[in-house]
Amino acid sequence: MPDIDLKEQGEWKEPFYFIQAADPQLGLIKAWAVRDCENGGDEWGQEVTLTQQAVQAVNKLAPRSKFMVLCGDIHAMPGMQWQDEQERDMKGALRGVDPAIPLVFVSGNHNIGNMSTLGTIAQCRCSWGDDYFSFWVGGILFRVLNSQLFFDGSACPDQRDTHEACLTEQLDSAQHRACRHVVVFQHILIILSSTEEDSDYLNLEKTVRLQLLKRFHKAGVKAVFSGHYHRNAGGMHNGPDMVVTSATGCQLGTDPHGLRVVVVTKVIHRYYSLDELSKIGMEKSYWDSCPAPA
Numbered sequence: 001m002p003d004i005d006l007k008e009q010g011e012w013k014e015p016f017y018f019i020q021a022a023d024p025q026l027g028l029i030k031a032w033a034v035r036d037c038e039n040g041g042d043e044w045g046q047e048v049t050l051t052q053q054a055v056q057a058v059n060k061l062a063p064r065s066k067f068m069v070l071c072g073d074i075h076a077m078p079g080m081q082w083q084d085e086q087e088r089d090m091k092g093a094l095r096g097v098d099p100a101i102p103l104v105f106v107s108g109n110h111n112i113g114n115m116s117t118l119g120t121i122a123q124c125r126c127s128w129g130d131d132y133f134s135f136w137v138g139g140i141l142f143r144v145l146n147s148q149l150f151f152d153g154s155a156c157p158d159q160r161d162t163h164e165a166c167l168t169e170q171l172d173s174a175q176h177r178a179c180r181h182v183v184v185f186q187h188i189l190i191i192l193s194s195t196e197e198d199s200d201y202l203n204l205e206k207t208v209r210l211q212l213l214k215r216f217h218k219a220g221v222k223a224v225f226s227g228h229y230h231r232n233a234g235g236m237h238n239g240p241d242m243v244v245t246s247a248t249g250c251q252l253g254t255d256p257h258g259l260r261v262v263v264v265t266k267v268i269h270r271y272y273s274l275d276e277l278s279k280i281g282m283e284k285s286y287w288d289s290c291p292a293p294a
């Protein structure tokens with residue numbers, strides 16, 4: 001959980017921005033190239049370099065980002081070979097983030113498994129911190145969720161129920177508190193393009209997704225940022241803006257390796273390639289030029 005003080009950060013003062021990244025996922029570029037995601041990810045130097053490049057580009061932005069959120073998938077599935085080495089190398093790359101920029105970690109299926117267990121959650125917490133929590137910055141309530149418990153929490157029902165109860169309490173309090181926006185971070189997409197689409201590996205099951213969207217809408221959630229798809233996608237759906245951000249690591253579509261800059265006035269966001277990001281300035285004129293969401 002980032003070291004952000006509720007008292008100082010609970011009130012809206014002025015526009016700010018943060019960085020959202022997703023899926024550095026060490027080893028996937030090699031595994032995808034040889035079409036063997038079980039055994040093929042034995043090299044990850046390219047992803048480490050991309051992560052270092054992302055960190056350097058973020059550190060160069062001025063003024064500084066308020067925080068950087070990494071929406072999941074660091075390494076191979078829990079228990080697979082190379083996990084310890086990949087975790088070590090990813091931590092090494094992320095250690096380069098400017099210490100004044102809090103790093104917020106969101107757990108993904110490649111951190112706690114498609115069907116997470118008490119063991120995989122405990123291991124992930126030990127390595128990366130809590131799998132769900134809230135924090136405030138500048139009058140905005142940010143909620144980090146463990147989307148694997150929505151996807152398949154059958155192996156750890158107590159964790160799933162506690163996660164649900166905590167989310168309900170937080171959304172209720174958001175409705176009664178004068179927060180400017182509520183923003184959610186999770187790894188798996190709630191939907192890809194339609195509330196009626198079929199469910200599969202990428203999105204949440206239809207009943208789960210509809211209930212979640214209803215709760216988010218009622219609580220006034222402004223946007224839900226996720227990764228997992230390794231492509232940019234998303235759109236407005238009955239309230240919240242569903243923002244799917246492509247990977248800093250392996251691309252499964254045609255997007256460049258990149259990151260999303262999120263300007264918090266109305267929660268406006270734009271995806272940049274790592275090369276582009278190193279060339280932009282974050283002065284006020286940039287923020288004013290950001291279009292309002294459709």
Ligand SMILES: [Zn+2]
Pocket residue numbers: 073108109110187227228229
């Ligand atoms: Zn994923």
